[in-house]
Amino acid sequence: MGKLEKKSQVATSFDYDVLEAEQRIVIQQRTGEIKERLRHSAQDIWEIGQKLADVRSRLKHGQFDAWLKAEFGWSRRTAYNFISVYEAFGERANLAQIDIATSALYLLAAPSTPQEVRNEFLQRAKEGETVTHKELRQVIKEEKLQSSPAVEKPEASRVFIAKPEVVTLIPKAVVAAQKPIVQVSTPKLPSASPTVATPCDIQSGWYLLEKQHLLFCGDTASAKFVKRTPYAALAIAITSDDWDHDWLIERAKTAIVFPESELKERMIEQLIEMFSKPGEVVIFPWLPDSDMIAVAQKLERLIWAGDPDRERCRNAITHSGLQFERIS
Numbered sequence: 001m002g003k004l005e006k007k008s009q010v011a012t013s014f015d016y017d018v019l020e021a022e023q024r025i026v027i028q029q030r031t032g033e034i035k036e037r038l039r040h041s042a043q044d045i046w047e048i049g050q051k052l053a054d055v056r057s058r059l060k061h062g063q064f065d066a067w068l069k070a071e072f073g074w075s076r077r078t079a080y081n082f083i084s085v086y087e088a089f090g091e092r093a094n095l096a097q098i099d100i101a102t103s104a105l106y107l108l109a110a111p112s113t114p115q116e117v118r119n120e121f122l123q124r125a126k127e128g129e130t131v132t133h134k135e136l137r138q139v140i141k142e143e144k145l146q147s148s149p150a151v152e153k154p155e156a157s158r159v160f161i162a163k164p165e166v167v168t169l170i171p172k173a174v175v176a177a178q179k180p181i182v183q184v185s186t187p188k189l190p191s192a193s194p195t196v197a198t199p200c201d202i203q204s205g206w207y208l209l210e211k212q213h214l215l216f217c218g219d220t221a222s223a224k225f226v227k228r229t230p231y232a233a234l235a236i237a238i239t240s241d242d243w244d245h246d247w248l249i250e251r252a253k254t255a256i257v258f259p260e261s262e263l264k265e266r267m268i269e270q271l272i273e274m275f276s277k278p279g280e281v282v283i284f285p286w287l288p289d290s291d292m293i294a295v296a297q298k299l300e301r302l303i304w305a306g307d308p309d310r311e312r313c314r315n316a317i318t319h320s321g322l323q324f325e326r327i328s
Contacts, residue, residue, distance in 0.1 A: 013070055014071055016028060018063075023058060027067070030054060030055050031067075031071050033051055034048050034051050034052070034071075042095035042100060043095050045082055045105060046085050046086050046089060046095055048082045048086075049084070049087070050086045052079050053083050055067065056083070065249075075249070084106065085105060085109040088108070089109065098122070098125040098131075100121075100125045101132055101133055104121075104131045107133055107136050107137060107140070108121055108122065113140055114140070114144075117139055117140055121136055121139075202310050202313050202314040203217065203310070203326075204217050204218045204310070205217060205218065205326060206228075206326070206328070207317070207324050207327065208324060208326075208327050209317065209322040209323070209324045210297070210322040210323055212302060213297070213302060213303040213305070214303070214305070215305045215317065215324070216228075216305070217307065217308075217310055218308060219308050220245070220285040220286070220307070220308070221245050221247075225285075225306055226247055226251075229304050230281055230304070231251060231252070231253075232251060232252040232280070232282060232283045232304065233252070233254070233275065233277065233282065234252055234253065234254050234255075234272065234275045234282045235248045235251065235282070235285065236256050236271055236282070236284055236292075237255065237257045237258075237285050237286060238257075238259070238260055239259065239260065239286050251283070254275045254276075263288065263289060268289060268291075268292055268295050268296075269299065272295065272296060276301060278300035279300060279301070279302065281301070281304060282296050282301045282304070283304045284303065285306060285307075286307050287305060287306070287307040287312045287313065287315075287316045290312070290315035290316050292305070292316060293319070293322070294321065
């Protein structure tokens, strides 16, 4: 029995009674078809992605997430790995009898993978060559460096991207035993005196803003950021080509994910006012808009923010106008 099949057995039941009769019949049919195809050939992955996309189009976003967890024990990221394969390859027959690792297939199908790289490796696989995740990841990294030699980019190892619309993820229940690791109004400072910094000195690590907000210059999917982040009223994740933040779904009452291309004027302010109250914690795992911290500060929210790009961190701090200091 496969790992994914084992997960589906222990998941809670999805409430089909909330659906209309015709909708319920289709969803239950798709559920059975997906379970029958839970094998890891490229063609099966394509078919699962096709059926997941069909179910997604028939359910609201909150219902889709609940259905994934109830029927398969899957996160949104797992589902979108399948869907990306379906959307990237126009026909199931294109994947017949190719030798490619599952992880490499997901990376090949990722929207962030250049089309020319996808075509090249698919052709190599059809010719009998074994395609590995390691080799493919290295080629994608080199391709991106060549196309933008002046821009420092993180390693292209993640394969998930949110769909191009605002997606609100609300967990079915908040884990009662979960407690904020840091008191939101008075973050615990290290015993040693913090280092006062200027914007031009921003390096990797933690910064305390105005004695109440925390900013992490580094990978916000890492344990360094996750372990220190308290339960929040709202998380707003704006990302262009990368997703490794499933933990947000359980750490925030409402998590909203959308690509940078969909960011509009005053959208951040409107989302904060809609899904949180003054004094509550808001998480920003990316800082594509240099005014994000300033907006949240103006609305009297407590901020846990970060970004792997030091320039973005520097701009966000500068635009906020807040006093800041580096802490351990």
